[in-house]
Amino acid sequence: MPAKKKSHPSEKIKALSPSGKKDNNFFSQVYEVARQIPKGRVTSYGAIAECLGTKGSARMVGWAMNGAHQVKPRVPAHRVVNRIGMLSGKHHFGHPQRMQQLLEKEGIKVKNDQVVDFAKKFWKPE
């Protein structure tokens, strides 16, 4: 029975220790940047990673996003897509169409799992 148990990184976040954990710091940074994404804009994992100084570790950003669903304050993970504007993370939402719906609700047009005018909607973190 091929049942791969995918643990969510958020478990760690939820049980974060105020004492200080470096992994938690990285996650927090990702969330912080993600929250700065203006409504109606999107960004890419690589952009966030670069902003954090960990360019090349875009995977870690995606991994951090995996736990963003239950992090408080809420993180607009739906505004984060891959470099070509594709909703690569839609499968990680409650429903695969949830992400697209959230984006369209904010004025982002999505077609075929891709953000329309991605270059115009793209927002680069500071």
Next chain:
DNA sequence: AGTCTGACTAGTA
């Protein structure tokens, strides 16, 4: 302790 996977990206063939 070694191996595999992953919401990524850039480069090469």
Next chain:
DNA sequence: CTACTAGCCAGAC
């Protein structure tokens, strides 16, 4: 254009 590889780093087994 597509296919594959390497780098990245944390977590699960």
